[in-house]
Amino acid sequence: MTLATPPKTDLLWADIQAQGENMRRVIAHLYGPERERVRAAARALAPDRPTAFIGMGSAAYLCMPAEAYLAAHGRFASTLYAAEALYVRLPALAGANVVLNTRSGRTVELVKLAEALVDAGIPFVAITNEPESPVARLAAHVVWSNTRKDDLVSINVVTAMMATTLLLAAETLGQADALRPAFEALADGLADAVSRASQEVAALADRFEPVRPIYLLYRGAAQGAAFCGRLALEEIGRHPGVAFDVGDFRQGPIEVADDRFGAVVFVPEGALARLSLGLAGQLATAGGNILAVGSEANLAACPPGVCRFPVASSPAPLRPVLEVVPLQLLAYTLAARQGYTPGTVRFIAKVITSETEMAGL
Numbered sequence: 001m002t003l004a005t006p007p008k009t010d011l012l013w014a015d016i017q018a019q020g021e022n023m024r025r026v027i028a029h030l031y032g033p034e035r036e037r038v039r040a041a042a043r044a045l046a047p048d049r050p051t052a053f054i055g056m057g058s059a060a061y062l063c064m065p066a067e068a069y070l071a072a073h074g075r076f077a078s079t080l081y082a083a084e085a086l087y088v089r090l091p092a093l094a095g096a097n098v099v100l101n102t103r104s105g106r107t108v109e110l111v112k113l114a115e116a117l118v119d120a121g122i123p124f125v126a127i128t129n130e131p132e133s134p135v136a137r138l139a140a141h142v143v144w145s146n147t148r149k150d151d152l153v154s155i156n157v158v159t160a161m162m163a164t165t166l167l168l169a170a171e172t173l174g175q176a177d178a179l180r181p182a183f184e185a186l187a188d189g190l191a192d193a194v195s196r197a198s199q200e201v202a203a204l205a206d207r208f209e210p211v212r213p214i215y216l217l218y219r220g221a222a223q224g225a226a227f228c229g230r231l232a233l234e235e236i237g238r239h240p241g242v243a244f245d246v247g248d249f250r251q252g253p254i255e256v257a258d259d260r261f262g263a264v265v266f267v268p269e270g271a272l273a274r275l276s277l278g279l280a281g282q283l284a285t286a287g288g289n290i291l292a293v294g295s296e297a298n299l300a301a302c303p304p305g306v307c308r309f310p311v312a313s314s315p316a317p318l319r320p321v322l323e324v325v326p327l328q329l330l331a332y333t334l335a336a337r338q339g340y341t342p343g344t345v346r347f348i349a350k351v352i353t354s355e356t357e358m359a360g361l
Contacts, residue, residue, distance in 0.1 A: 012343030020191025105133020211262030229327030
């Protein structure tokens, strides 16, 4: 089944469809005029210090693949929410490489944290789409993603800034040049994922529309796709989602599995693919609606009863850029089926500048 083509005035649909071409432009920018700033920011991240990636909402989630990538190469990294970093963890940041990720550079917690870091004498790198923003002006180094500015909720910002953060991590490890073909291939991979998800999403929505919440089960770098996908389901589709590490899910939450259960399982590499696919098969046997997302090779042994959504082959840390796409389209469709205009919001502003107020109230 194919989703009926939305009108040309559908801003969210246009943003989703633009991701392939946007990624092509962003990667050309990062390897071209922005490369020296990427290199300077990477040199500022000392190899003998842990790295703290800090953001709010999707700006935090999209750092998770870079966190896993650095960890796989012996560099400890963690992803923190800016509010937690500001009010609880600030003293510990003096011993870390600090990277603030913020689309606008004006989100209230990020601005306050940037000011507190400056006051404490803690330098930081800012990854942003607004290089003249308040956060960027306070940063020791700035990496400008130069992504398309989405009309409604963050779509291109998520996939492009996830790639930007991964490229900074690759530069830090001295792998940016070796991975350049893989980064450049993301554009075609995104375009293909968007095209296929657009064709298949009606059938996916048939499976998941009755399921509340939808579980998103991950290992490793796919944590970023799971959390960004969960946010898309909730922010766009107004449909609750729950993100869990696969191993953690097995330690009790698995008791929720029955014929009312539904999950997206992100399938990683090697032995971990066997473990994740094994869980997917068991959940399907228990009556659940299960979608497995991963590379074609990783999904080769997909159990009976499990729906598949393969994405283009890509190094494991980069694959979450592609894996989030079917969740974006699923969220879009769930919103439309409930009678909402996909991408419109009730309680959040384009830039969150208050820590207490709900927009629209």
